[in-house]
Amino acid sequence: MRASLLTRALLVGASGWFLVLACGSRTGLPPGRVISSAGSDGLAGAPPDPGCTTAADCPQPPPDRCGSAACTDGVCSLDVGEVCDDGDPCTVDACTPMGCTFTSGRVDADGDGAFATGTTADPKAALGCGKDCDDTTSEIFPGAIELCDGLDNDCNGIVDDGTQLQVTGMAPIQVSPPDAEHAEAAGLAFDGESFGASMTSWFGRSQGQFQQLTAQGQLVGPPQRVARVNAAAYGGSLVWSGERYLTAYQDARQSQNYEIYFDLLNRKGERLIPDLRVTIADDYSLRPSVVWTGAEGLLIWDDRRFEDGGGTSAIFGQRVSIEGKLIGANVQLSPPGLEAENAGVALSDAGLGIAFVSLDAAGTSSVKFMTTSRSLGEISGPTAIDFENADGPVVTALKDEYVVTFHQFDSVTYGPSIFGVVIGKDGVMRAPQSMTVGAAHAQGNATYSYGDRFVMVWADDQDGRYQLYAQIFDKKLAPMSTRLRLTTTQTDTHAASIAPSADGGLGVLYTDENNGKPKTFFTRLDCKAAFELK
């Protein structure tokens, strides 16, 4: 009895091993045991084993065919059957013992009554099965009321359409510490719940600081010093990745030679990594901007590394991972030999648009525009904007188009207006045009894109002093709203950074000159939905 059981076990074992070769199926028996019984030369000497014991051991028909496998006398056979496909991408095609079945694959996971565009297999697939452009939230479906929330509630492809920004009447909130000798605004971003503000504050010497603010602008906790170095440091550009802030700035810790550094910060502004040094260059590297692609950070800055050798300043870029590691090396983006500085940058569907100031031998400035891919390769341009003494460029991406907004500066005084130029998706630059009216001098601007339109905040002197104004413009630079006045101060206000909050309002961080003792302030515009305006 013992011997017979052992023999049977060996036979089944050998049979299982044979099936592994014949049918690609697994028996669950340890192969080592079988090999030892059959010898190292495989099948040699093994009895002629059956190919299968049940149909489950056999190759099965593909998922879209309604056939069946069979095991007859140890031999597999397969009837692949008919193809189960009703040609409707929104049904689930299956084979049952009764034949092909086609059941609806439509899904309304968020329960808002609108089906997802895809099916249960991939709700986001663009199959036209339903019209819910976001089946993960019941705030978004065709016919939903458009709310002030930075979302396209009614699925018409336009964020917050029909909404308006309005002045609040709030008193501006001082963000810079009272004990700072002076302070200048550097960057503003929103983390989903609160704002992060970046500024340069002077305490004998400059340091970069971060301050958390509520959506309404109330200070949360103390300011955080970013670079903790025994040297001059500056507040930097700031973006929120969805989980953490990315910031980049210059400081002089390297023997008074300004270099670019990168940091990751939490919501409170506490550093998550040791400062990452981005440049190792002769002479200064300055004014970095940070862009978040959704996957990594891109830094764009002015670099003077060639100036000691008689060369020109240049625009450089660097990719950085969300873990705070450099990806590749510094990349020179502006052409060799071209004087290039003070870059503005924005990310479009197509890639990165970069505008920078170029000075000719006579010191006359012009603005040039170029594009590059997210990997900082495939550089196109630069193309000069045909405008004398153009300066201070800011880039806004409108899906696959760009707008460059800038002021005019002849090294003594500012021009009368903020100007803009559209670069179409064909890459062709349209004629520059004046966007603001009524002032003798206008300077500096900041923009935020809603995809089909953008809001611009700038400073001009139409009320005597430089004050901040906001207005919304369409893709052709035509005004879509009245001009809103943001500041009412006895001294100049300027240098705005802007970011929208979750309620569709617009946070504005700026510098108030405060009679020669500049301070950093916050104010905001509220958003009103169309139904609230009626």
Ligand SMILES: [Ca+2]
């Ligand atoms: Ca739905």
Ligand SMILES: [Ca+2]
């Ligand atoms: Ca939905």
Ligand SMILES: [Ca+2]
């Ligand atoms: Ca919409």
Ligand SMILES: [Ca+2]
């Ligand atoms: Ca909305």
